[in-house]
Amino acid sequence: MKMAGRNAALLFFLAPAFILIALFYLVPLAITVYVSFTDMQNWSLYTLRLLPNPLFNYARLFHMMLYDPDFVKVVYTTIVFTLVTLAFNVLGGLGLAIAVYLMEERLSGFFRGLWLLPRMTPVAVYALLWYYFFLGSRDGTLNAILMALGVIDKPVQWGTDPRLLPWSAWAIIIYVNVLVGVSFGMLIFYSALRSIPWEQVIAARVDGASTLQLVRHILIPSIRWHIMFVTVWQLLSLLTTYAHIFLLVEWGVVDRWWSSTWALYVFTTAFGLGGGGPSSTYQGLAAAAAVILALVGAGLGLLALRLLGFRRMIVPPKGEL
Amino acid sequence: MVEVRLESVSKRFGRVVALHEVTLTFEDGSFTAILGPSGSGKTTLLYLIAGIYKPSSGRIYFGDRDVTNMPPNKRNVGLVFQNYALYPHMTVYDNIAFPLRLKKLPRDEIDRRVREVAKLLHIEELLERYPSQLSGGQQQRVAMARALVKQPDVLLLDEPLSNLDALLRIKIRAELKRLQKDLGITTIYVTHDQSEALALADRIVVIDRGRIQQVGTPDEVYARPRNLFVAGFIGSPPANLIPAKIVARSGSACVAIGDTVYCPDKPLSEKLARFQEVIVAFRPEHATLGEEPAENMVSIEAEVYTVETLGKENIVTLLVGATPVKVVVEPSVRPQPGSKLFINVEPEKLMFFDPETELNIEYIEV
Numbered sequence: 001m002k003m004a005g006r007n008a009a010l011l012f013f014l015a016p017a018f019i020l021i022a023l024f025y026l027v028p029l030a031i032t033v034y035v036s037f038t039d040m041q042n043w044s045l046y047t048l049r050l051l052p053n054p055l056f057n058y059a060r061l062f063h064m065m066l067y068d069p070d071f072v073k074v075v076y077t078t079i080v081f082t083l084v085t086l087a088f089n090v091l092g093g094l095g096l097a098i099a100v101y102l103m104e105e106r107l108s109g110f111f112r113g114l115w116l117l118p119r120m121t122p123v124a125v126y127a128l129l130w131y132y133f134f135l136g137s138r139d140g141t142l143n144a145i146l147m148a149l150g151v152i153d154k155p156v157q158w159g160t161d162p163r164l165l166p167w168s169a170w171a172i173i174i175y176v177n178v179l180v181g182v183s184f185g186m187l188i189f190y191s192a193l194r195s196i197p198w199e200q201v202i203a204a205r206v207d208g209a210s211t212l213q214l215v216r217h218i219l220i221p222s223i224r225w226h227i228m229f230v231t232v233w234q235l236l237s238l239l240t241t242y243a244h245i246f247l248l249v250e251w252g253v254v255d256r257w258w259s260s261t262w263a264l265y266v267f268t269t270a271f272g273l274g275g276g277g278p279s280s281t282y283q284g285l286a287a288a289a290a291v292i293l294a295l296v297g298a299g300l301g302l303l304a305l306r307l308l309g310f311r312r313m314i315v316p317p318k319g320e321l
Numbered sequence: 322m323v324e325v326r327l328e329s330v331s332k333r334f335g336r337v338v339a340l341h342e343v344t345l346t347f348e349d350g351s352f353t354a355i356l357g358p359s360g361s362g363k364t365t366l367l368y369l370i371a372g373i374y375k376p377s378s379g380r381i382y383f384g385d386r387d388v389t390n391m392p393p394n395k396r397n398v399g400l401v402f403q404n405y406a407l408y409p410h411m412t413v414y415d416n417i418a419f420p421l422r423l424k425k426l427p428r429d430e431i432d433r434r435v436r437e438v439a440k441l442l443h444i445e446e447l448l449e450r451y452p453s454q455l456s457g458g459q460q461q462r463v464a465m466a467r468a469l470v471k472q473p474d475v476l477l478l479d480e481p482l483s484n485l486d487a488l489l490r491i492k493i494r495a496e497l498k499r500l501q502k503d504l505g506i507t508t509i510y511v512t513h514d515q516s517e518a519l520a521l522a523d524r525i526v527v528i529d530r531g532r533i534q535q536v537g538t539p540d541e542v543y544a545r546p547r548n549l550f551v552a553g554f555i556g557s558p559p560a561n562l563i564p565a566k567i568v569a570r571s572g573s574a575c576v577a578i579g580d581t582v583y584c585p586d587k588p589l590s591e592k593l594a595r596f597q598e599v600i601v602a603f604r605p606e607h608a609t610l611g612e613e614p615a616e617n618m619v620s621i622e623a624e625v626y627t628v629e630t631l632g633k634e635n636i637v638t639l640l641v642g643a644t645p646v647k648v649v650v651e652p653s654v655r656p657q658p659g660s661k662l663f664i665n666v667e668p669e670k671l672m673f674f675d676p677e678t679e680l681n682i683e684y685i686e687v
């Protein structure tokens with residue numbers, strides 16, 4: 001009887017979450033997996049039939065990885081973009097948080113606000129800003145500045161000039177994303193730093209720690225859990241976000257393939273690219289790519305948690321709760 | 322090991338004056354207690370010496386060195402915090418070794434010194450544990466070990482025993498005193514517990530509302546409080562304070578406490594002559610109770626109010642007029658509430674304070 005009551009209570013509290021997860025995660029996931037076994041094209045329901053070889057799209061992606069020069073660029077771009085942006089976001093966020101933490105209160109508030117600006121700006125506005133900045137004509141802000149300074153004498157196609165690719169395109173998309181992404185780590189790390197008891201910081205000072213030693217031996221170890229969390233979180237979100245890059249690619253300021261991450265490839269394959277993009281869309285292929293991305297993300301997430309010792313950091317509660 | 326000197330040091334936090342014009346010398350190798358009520362500025366004083374706060378004005382010297390603007394990591398002081406402030410992510414061993422590692426000492430020397438100080442404080446078995454796995458008393462010893470291991474010039478202790486139970490407190494108190502004498506480190510010990518201060522210190526600094534009230538040996542502070550604050554703060558229970566009038570009797574000044582008139586001898590009566598009113602003070606343990614006025618004593622009639630029994634003694638509260646007065650008596654003495662008794666005090670034990678300046682008139686120059 002008691003047991004039944006307990007289960008009923010459990011069910012009552014868990015049901016809403018279960019329903020939401022099912023509705024907005026499991027069902028779309030199942031649909032995606034199903035679509036990936038079909039050759040759906042141009043959103044035509046006639047094409048939504050299982051392929052004779054259901055894994056054909058997966059085989060095709062694998063084949064493309066080896067032989068399609070454009071798709072190879074997507075793979076490289078994904079790896080470079082994810083790892084470099086991740087490093088900048090986590091280490092940069094950490095550096096900023098520590099700098100702001102060590103600053104005087106009034107100055108620190110100003111800097112925190114400043115770094116939040118990109119995140120508070122709507123994506124389209126923000127992307128437009130950098131579109132004009134990196135524009136290849138003489139109206140591009142960067143070109144205008146450099147020409148005024150006499151560094152260059154004719155405009156440079158920053159994101160598309162074959163002589164600068166892939167580095168320039170990568171630099172632009174990483175730069176634009178870091179500027180937004182770094183504030184996430186900064187905020188989390190800063191509030192974590194603020195919750196370190198003040199006496200511990202003072203104790204370290206009195207024990208003889210220089211600022212650098214304080215950072216290394218007290219501040220960073222005290223927030224290691226937060227660093228791990230932000231790393232995993234950012235890794236997974238970098239694998240899947242594409243909004244900023246999409247607009248820069250769509251508007252043609254960066255090279256399409258040297259700026260397409262896997263997630264963006266999924267999107268443009270399924271929904272197409274405006275302007276000069278391909279006219280046909282391939283939902284079956286995109287779904288297969290999306291499933292692979294989800295699997296890679298889940299694998300990396302679990303691996304990261306294991307490597308970073310998630311278990312060890314979850315301390316068993318003192319006393320019985 | 323060094324002498325610490327403060328010269329007119331003030332510290333303000335915005336509009337709050339936490340310390341006002343403090344001038345003090347802590348002699349090399351001495352053990353000084355800073356004693357004062359909550360919020361009096363004790364921690365602020367300690368943090369100024371440690372370099373955690375910069376004085377708003379005034380200067381601080383370690384020996385001949387002016388350290389006023391020196392950051393804490395350059396001062397070589399050991400500081401034990403009220404809440405210990407151990408590093409939770411380090412073992413006890415690493416906590417103690419931390420100051421030495423910062424100095425980049427060789428591994429084997431660090432190990433030797435950590436084990437030495439751990440032995441001194443009887444925490445050798447705890448070295449592998451984390452702070453969260455220690456009791457309050459053990460954490461306190463670790464904090465002490467961390468402060469001592471770097472062989473500081475000055476040891477600063479901020480109410481280090483306040484989180485411990487009474488028994489442990491008395492035990493560690495004794496160890497602390499021995500340790501300080503053995504090591505000869507200039508030690509400044511902040512407390513609001515006067516029995517701790519009286520038991521431990523060579524010298525006591527009494528502080529209230531950011532101002533030094535008195536500096537003296539435990540005996541001086543106890544027997545000759547400089548002002549009403551010190552008289553009313555030191556001792557448990559503290560000194561009794563009774564307002565009295567100065568009256569003239571056969572040409573010399575006498576003190577009228579209720580119906581009792583006491584005429585002191587020459588130097589004192591001359592000092593008293595300058596006042597109309599004084600506050601008479603004596604310690605509860607310096608008075609006795611009797612049915613009759615006693616010979617050669619100042620006897621004040623009073624009505625018994627309550628009796629507290631404490632085991633080794635009783636504290637009787639009586640009313641002199643409307644003023645409550647406490648007297649410490651033998652456990653066998655239990656007068657009835659409401660009965661009339663005489664409080665007998667030896668004249669030498671009486672102290673007199675100016676109600677205006679609150680100063681002990683002993684300290685007033687004629």
Ligand SMILES: Nc1ncnc2c1ncn2[C@@H]1O[C@H](COP(=O)(O)OP(=O)(O)OP(=O)(O)O)[C@@H](O)[C@H]1O
Nearest residue numbers: 334337338339358359360361362363364365366513
């Ligand atoms: N950082 C600060 N900012 C503002 N006011 C402060 C600060 N630190 C202390 N004060 C004020 O200065 C006064 C002295 O504080 P302090 O901490 O030195 O007292 P304390 O004698 O150590 O008291 P306690 O026995 O309660 O620890 C108090 O009025 C306190 O409110």
Ligand SMILES: [Mg+2]
Nearest residue numbers: 363364365479
């Ligand atoms: Mg304090």
